Structures are given as structure tokens and as C-alpha cells.
Amino acid sequence: MSVTVVPPTSAVLPDINTAPLREQTNKVSQQDMDLLSINTIRTLSMDGVQAANSGHPGTPMAMAPVAYCLWQQFLRYDPQDPVWPNRDRFVLSIGHASMLLYSLLHLTQVRAVSKDYETLGEVSVPLDAIKGFRQLDSRCPGHPEYRWTSGVETTTGPLGQGVATSVGMAIARQWLAARYHRPGFEDLFDFNVYALCGDGCMMEGISSEAASLAGHLQLSNLCWIYDNNHITIEGNTSLAFTEDVATRFIGYGWNVTRVGDANDLNMLARAFQNFQSTNNRPTLIIVDSHIGYGAPHKQDTSGAHGEPLGEEEIRLAKRNYGWPEDKKFYVPDGVYDHFRQGIGERGRKLRDAWFARIEEYRKQYQQLAEELFRMQHRQLPEGWDRDLPTFPTDPKGLGTRESSAKVLNAAAKNIPWLIGGSADLAPSTKTRLTQEGAGDFEAENYAGRNFHFGIREHAMGAILNGMSLVKVRPFGSGFFIFVDYMRGSLRLSALMELPVIYVFTHDSIGVGEDGPTHQPIEHLAHMRAMPGLIMIRPADANEVTEAWKVILQLHHEPAVLVLTRQAVPTIDRTKYAPASGLARGAYILADAPGGDPEVILIGTGSEVALCLEAYEQLTNEGVRARVVSMPSWELFDDQDKTYRDSVFPPGVKARVSVEVASDFGWSKYTGSEGHHLCIETFGASAPLKQLLKKFGFTRENVITAAKSQIARHGSIK
Ligand SMILES: Cc1ncc(C[n+]2csc(CCOP(=O)(O)OP(=O)(O)O)c2C)c(N)n1
Numbered sequence: 001m002s003v004t005v006v007p008p009t010s011a012v013l014p015d016i017n018t019a020p021l022r023e024q025t026n027k028v029s030q031q032d033m034d035l036l037s038i039n040t041i042r043t044l045s046m047d048g049v050q051a052a053n054s055g056h057p058g059t060p061m062a063m064a065p066v067a068y069c070l071w072q073q074f075l076r077y078d079p080q081d082p083v084w085p086n087r088d089r090f091v092l093s094i095g096h097a098s099m100l101l102y103s104l105l106h107l108t109q110v111r112a113v114s115k116d117y118e119t120l121g122e123v124s125v126p127l128d129a130i131k132g133f134r135q136l137d138s139r140c141p142g143h144p145e146y147r148w149t150s151g152v153e154t155t156t157g158p159l160g161q162g163v164a165t166s167v168g169m170a171i172a173r174q175w176l177a178a179r180y181h182r183p184g185f186e187d188l189f190d191f192n193v194y195a196l197c198g199d200g201c202m203m204e205g206i207s208s209e210a211a212s213l214a215g216h217l218q219l220s221n222l223c224w225i226y227d228n229n230h231i232t233i234e235g236n237t238s239l240a241f242t243e244d245v246a247t248r249f250i251g252y253g254w255n256v257t258r259v260g261d262a263n264d265l266n267m268l269a270r271a272f273q274n275f276q277s278t279n280n281r282p283t284l285i286i287v288d289s290h291i292g293y294g295a296p297h298k299q300d301t302s303g304a305h306g307e308p309l310g311e312e313e314i315r316l317a318k319r320n321y322g323w324p325e326d327k328k329f330y331v332p333d334g335v336y337d338h339f340r341q342g343i344g345e346r347g348r349k350l351r352d353a354w355f356a357r358i359e360e361y362r363k364q365y366q367q368l369a370e371e372l373f374r375m376q377h378r379q380l381p382e383g384w385d386r387d388l389p390t391f392p393t394d395p396k397g398l399g400t401r402e403s404s405a406k407v408l409n410a411a412a413k414n415i416p417w418l419i420g421g422s423a424d425l426a427p428s429t430k431t432r433l434t435q436e437g438a439g440d441f442e443a444e445n446y447a448g449r450n451f452h453f454g455i456r457e458h459a460m461g462a463i464l465n466g467m468s469l470v471k472v473r474p475f476g477s478g479f480f481i482f483v484d485y486m487r488g489s490l491r492l493s494a495l496m497e498l499p500v501i502y503v504f505t506h507d508s509i510g511v512g513e514d515g516p517t518h519q520p521i522e523h524l525a526h527m528r529a530m531p532g533l534i535m536i537r538p539a540d541a542n543e544v545t546e547a548w549k550v551i552l553q554l555h556h557e558p559a560v561l562v563l564t565r566q567a568v569p570t571i572d573r574t575k576y577a578p579a580s581g582l583a584r585g586a587y588i589l590a591d592a593p594g595g596d597p598e599v600i601l602i603g604t605g606s607e608v609a610l611c612l613e614a615y616e617q618l619t620n621e622g623v624r625a626r627v628v629s630m631p632s633w634e635l636f637d638d639q640d641k642t643y644r645d646s647v648f649p650p651g652v653k654a655r656v657s658v659e660v661a662s663d664f665g666w667s668k669y670t671g672s673e674g675h676h677l678c679i680e681t682f683g684a685s686a687p688l689k690q691l692l693k694k695f696g697f698t699r700e701n702v703i704t705a706a707k708s709q710i711a712r713h714g715s716i717k
């Protein structure tokens with residue numbers, strides 16, 4: 001099948017076929033340079049995908065003029081310093097179109113940046129990386145990955161995540177401006193956030209959640225560009241997507257504008273100007289485009305979406321562009337210079353001016369400047385932990401969500417950029433910051449530290465990621481069960497190595513009467529299975545303090561803090577081991593006199609108290625038992641073998657794990673012959689006491705299990 005190739009809009013993009021390329025590059029007009037640059041993006045993308053023999057060529061070909069117009073004319077971005085804090089952010093929410101971004105990073109010669117934020121000399125995406133697109137260790141992986149390729153602002157690939165993350169970036173900028181701007185310094189944080197999305201992003205629920213909140217918050221620094229090409233993998237969007245996107249966004253309170261032809265640089269520029277002059281709401285630019293633009297057999301078909309064009313089709317497309325048909329990875333003379341003179345010059349000046357301004361600011365507002373420095377380097381302020389509470393022994397105790405509220409507030413007092421909120425559950429998760437002036441983050445008060453994400457867990461996760469990418473320290477909270485609703489964003493926190501803090505309460509059947517829909521069972525196992533994430537389920541108030549200490553000092557891991565609704569005793573630390581053992585993930589809380597136990601009881605969170613009760617009785621009966629409090633598998637697995645063996649001596653095979661959840665994975669610590677007191681079903685609706693009995697979480701059952709373990713392993717003395 002052959003379709004008519006939509007010709008370039010000649011008034012805007014002259015047909016470079018009219019003159020041989022060499023001639024053109026010698027003597028070129030601005031318009032010629034525009035087209036030459038756009039076609040370089042297109043052909044690099046096509047060649048990269050072809051060489052990899054996999055990838056998505058069609059959308060980079062279609063969106064090249066849009067990205068070019070934005071980057072070259074508008075983006076305030078210094079390729080020499082891609083971590084300059086006030087740079088505009090560009091998020092490629094259509095992560096599959098990664099070659100578009102890699103081509104831009106290459107042509108603008110964005111520099112690689114080290115982990116310590118030192119700018120290094122080398123180019124982030126050299127031509128060889130593009131030639132090695134999708135190959136092992138190339139800086140051009142299949143989808144853009146934050147922390148792997150400098151210039152990639154956030155990892156994208158799961159559709160919808162990028163746009164939702166961009167909302168978090170826009171929010172963080174508003175917060176920074178509100179907190180740090182002072183008279184005469186109203187421009188320190190005025191960056192814009194642009195996100196390029198497609199039909200897939202628009203269909204995903206997360207974009208609706210995020211757009212709804214962005215509209216509510218009137219984030220005028222946020223611009224989404226929607227590639228309205230009517231094509232997804234299965235074919236035309238008429239198969240599954242016929243809603244009126246413009247009307248939907250108008251309903252959200254957005255400014256909506258249209259560009260009828262993705263090749264029309266004038267209209268694109270006007271749309272971006274329209275965005276920049278809109279100061280009371282976010283902007284959506286709907287751009288009509290032709291996927292696979294210029295490829296005679298594949299344009300406007302899903303065939304241009306996710307597979308290489310093929311050598312012959314590439315040849316024909318290049319012919320349509322007036323490109324040398326046999327040249328691959330070809331960057332014509334003058335293209336690098338052109339970008340250097342456009343985005344490069346503009347960005348460098350803005351960046352240098354910003355650093356000069358910050359120096360001025362430092363002279364007048366030393367304390368605030370110091371805060372900014374530390375925040376941007378993910379450091380904590382001096383004395384951040386000075387007010388963290390310790391809790392007195394209390395057999396009745398308090399819910400770990402209650403103790404967490406105290407610790408969080410004590411920390412937030414000394415860490416001004418620790419900000420966050422909840423998906424409408426703060427009264428239950430107890431994450432509200434209560435100190436004087438903490439306030440609520442609203443359109444009228446961007447300085448507020450309490451965020452109301454609304455009942456939008458998935459977007460909340462992505463927004464936290466976006467906030468963290470701007471380097472404030474965000475936390476979000478909800479019921480643990482609803483981690484199911486945000487797993488996609490949480491996974492990206494871990495993949496991006498962002499120190500986002502998730503506070504999840506109501507962590508088990510302990511929620512009681514709300515029943516199975518609200519009782520997490522397999523969720524601890526879910527979290528433990530995710531690489532790069534630190535989960536902590538503290539046993540009592542003092543472990544909560546220790547948990548926050550660990551979490552706040554993380555640099556590259558998201559943390560999941562799992563807390564109870566119900567009261568748990570505050571353990572007597574004069575009798576049992578100090579809570580500081582939490583930092584090692586698992587520690588011996590109570591031991592057989594002189595050590596050398598016959599059986600080890602391992603508990604987490606609310607079950608540690610039950611283990612202690614059983615331990616006391618076993619000890620009275622002369623059974624040599626040990627209790628290990630194990631709040632974090634991940635922290636424990638990070639310890640050296642000597643420590644791990646000291647907690648779980650290999651010779652002691654009699655082991656009982658006690659956790660009101662699925663036992664998935666526990667054999668790693670109990671051995672295949674150990675006993676797991678656990679729950680294999682979905683819980684039930686009843687008062688907690690009845691539930692504990694129903695599911696067997698009684699002292700007697702722990703003792704019976706301990707004794708049968710000892711009998712089984714034949715080590716009773
Ligand atoms: C959450 C999620 N679901 C599914 C996919 C697989 N996927 C990748 S691209 C794509 C189609 C996207 O269509 P569109 O956004 O219109 O992009 P275009 O084909 O126009 O480039 C799908 C379903 C994905 N990447 N993320």
C-alpha cells in the first residue's frame with residue numbers, strides 16, 4: 001500500500017530538493033537551516049532504529065519540527081550545564097520515541113554530568129551512542145533513562161508517567177519560587193515544564209488524574225504537547241479512542257490550543273508564545289501530525305510506530321526529504337553550529353546570568369542560599385535530627401502511624417524542603433505537617449508544605465517523582481492496600497533511584513472492620529520483590545524514629561514506611577535491645593541467656609510484640625528462644641555475612657516467622673523447613689481481636705510453632 005506523502009508546508013519549510021545539499025549548506029537561509037536541522041533529527045532517528053533493527057521511527061520523524069521549534073526557539077536550557085537548577089524541563093512522555101530525544105541531545109551536544117553534579121567534558125550522547133541505539137551499555141537505551149543519560153529529565157516508557165511526572169516538576173518550581181523568592185529576586189525559579197505526549201499517554205488514567213490536579217492548581221508553567229496522530233499500535237485510534245480531548249482539558253481548566261500541521265513552525269511558535277503568555281492555567285497544545293512523515297508506504301500507518309522502516313523505505317523517505325539517500329547518521333555541515341547559536345547561546349547566557357544572580361542572592365540571604373545548595377545536592381541541613389523524639393516504655397503504646405506523625409513533624413521542623421501530603425487520607429495516615437506556617441499547597445499559596453493530591457494515588461506517585469527530580473524532598477501517603485494503585489509510579493521511583501518517601505498506614509488485618517478490600521496480604525511481598533526500594537515496617541515508636549533517621553539519609557532509594565493503624569506497645573528498651581538496631585534491618589531484640597538459642601522467632605511490625613510475649617513464656621518454661629525484630633529485609637541483606645550469621649546462626653534451624661501477611665519469600669530467612677505464621681487468604685471484616693484469633697496470631701500458636709520447630713530440628717537441649 002502506498003499513501004500520498006503530505007508535502008512539507010512550502011511556505012514554512014522550503015523543499016530542500018530544489019538545490020543540492022552541499023550548495024545549501026554553504027549558503028543557507030534561516031528557513032533552510034530549520035529544515036536541515038529537522039531532517040537531521042528525522043534521519044538520525046530512522047538510522048538509529050534501523051541499525052538496532054528495533055525501535056520506533058515514526059513519531060520522531062513526525063514530531064521533529066515540534067521538538068526542534070521548542071528547543072531551538074524557546075527552551076531555556078544550557079547544553080553545557082544540563083543540571084542548572086532553573087533550566088526548562090523537557091519530558092518525552094512518549095518514551096518509545098526515544099530517538100527523538102537522543103537526536104536532540106546529540107545535536108545540541110549536551111554534556112555528560114557526573115553523579116556529583118560536576119559537569120564533565122564529554123558529550124552525553126555521541127554519534128556512536130546513536131549508532132549503538134538499544135545495544136548493551138549504549139547511552140541510548142530503548143527508552144530514555146534518568147541517571148543513565150545526562151539530559152534525560154525523567155525515565156519514560158510506561159505511557160502516562162512522563163506527563164504526570166511533569167506535573168510534579170511544575171509543582172516543585174512553584175513551591176521553590178514561593179519559598180525562596182525575595183524582593184528583587186523574583187526570577188530565581190521561573191522555569192517551564194514541557195511534556196510531549198501521545199494518544200497512549202492521553203488514554204492512560206494517570207494523565208487524567210495528573211491533568212485534573214494541574215488544572216486545579218493552575219500550574220501556568222506547565223505545557224503538554226499532544227501528538228494527535230490518530231495512530232497507536234493496533235491501528236487507528238478510532239478503534240478505541242474517540243473522546244474530544246480538547247473539551248476534556250477545557251473541563252480540567254486548561255488553556256487548549258491547536259496546531260493543525262506539525263510542520264508549521266510559525267503556528268508552533270505561536271502556540272508556544274500563547275503558552276508563555278498564559279499565566280493562570282496550564283496549556284495543552286494539540287498538534288496534528290503524520291506518523292512516519294515522509295515514508296511513502298508507512299506514513300500514517302501503525303507500521304511506522306514500532307518497527308524499523310526498512311532500508312528501501314528509508315531510502316525513499318530520505319529522497320522525499322532531499323537527503324543523500326545512501327548516507328547514514330549524517331549530520332550536515334552547519335547543523336551543530338546552528339544549534340549552538342540557537343539554544344546553546346541563549347541557554348548559556350541565561351545560565352550564567354542565573355548563577356550571577358544566585359551569588360547576589362547569597363550575599364543578602366545566606367541562610368536561604370545555603371538551603372538551596374544543600375537541597376540541590378540532596379544533603380540535609382545541620383542538626384536535622386536534633387528534635388527527633390524517643391518514646392518511653394508503654395505496654396499499651398500507640399499506633400506506629402501516630403508515632404510517625406511525631407517524628408515526621410520533628411524532622412520537618414528542621415528540614416524546610418521536606419514537603420508532601422496524601423491522597424485524601426492525611427487524617428488517617430497522620431502525615432499532616434502541623435507546625436506554625438506549614439500551610440496547604442494551593443493555587444493561592446504555593447508556599448504551603450501540605451499537599452492535597454486528591455484521590456489520585458497513581459498520579460501522586462509520579463508527581464512525587466517529579467518533585468524529587470527538582471530536588472525537594474517529597475513524601476506521599478495513603479493506605480498500604482492502595483499501593484496497588486500506584487505501583488507503576490513507585491517502580492519508577494526505584495528505577496530512577498529517587499529518594500521519594502512513601503508512608504503507608506493501615507498495614508494489615510489490623511485495620512479490622514474495613515475487611516478484605518482494605519487488608520493488605522501480598523503487599524509486603526510485592527514491595528520486597530522490587531529492586532532498589534527500601535521498605536521498613538517498624539515494631540514500635542522507637543523503631544519509627546530510627547526508621548525515619550535511615551529514610552531521611554537515603555540519597556538514591558525510595559523508601560516505603562509501613563505503619564499500623566492500631567496501637568502497638570512501646571517496647572521496654574532497658575530490658576530489650578535498643579531500637580537503633582533497626583538500621584541493620586534485623587537485630588536481636590531478646591535472646592536466650594548467654595545467647596545460643598534453640599529457636600529463633602522472627603517478627604516484623606505489629607507482630608514483634610507477639611513474639612516477645614511468646615518469648616517470655618518460652619523462657620519461663622526453660623526454652624532457649626531468641627527474638628529477632630526484622631523491620632527491613634533490604635537493610636538486612638545489605639549487611640555483611642558475619643552480621644547476618646550472628647543474627648541467624650546457620651546452626652539454628654528452628655525458626656518461626658510471624659507476620660500478618662503472605663509468607664511469600666520468608667523461607668529465605670527461615671529455611672525451607674521453618675514455620676511461617678502467616679495469612680494465605682484475603683482477610684475478613686471483623687474487630688481485630690476476632691481476626692487475630694481467626695488467623696491464628698496468638699501467643700499460644702507462636703509457642704506451639706516454636707516447640708514443634710525445635711522438635712523437628714531435634715536440637716532441644
Ligand atoms: C503503560 C503502557 N502500556 C502499554 C505500552 C506499550 N506501548 C508502547 S507505545 C504504545 C502505543 C502508543 O501510541 P501513541 O501514544 O499514540 O504513540 P505513537 O504510536 O503515536 O507514537 C503502546 C501501547 C506502554 N509503553 N506503556
Ligand SMILES: [Mg+2]
Nearest residue numbers: 199229231232
Ligand atoms: Mg499516536
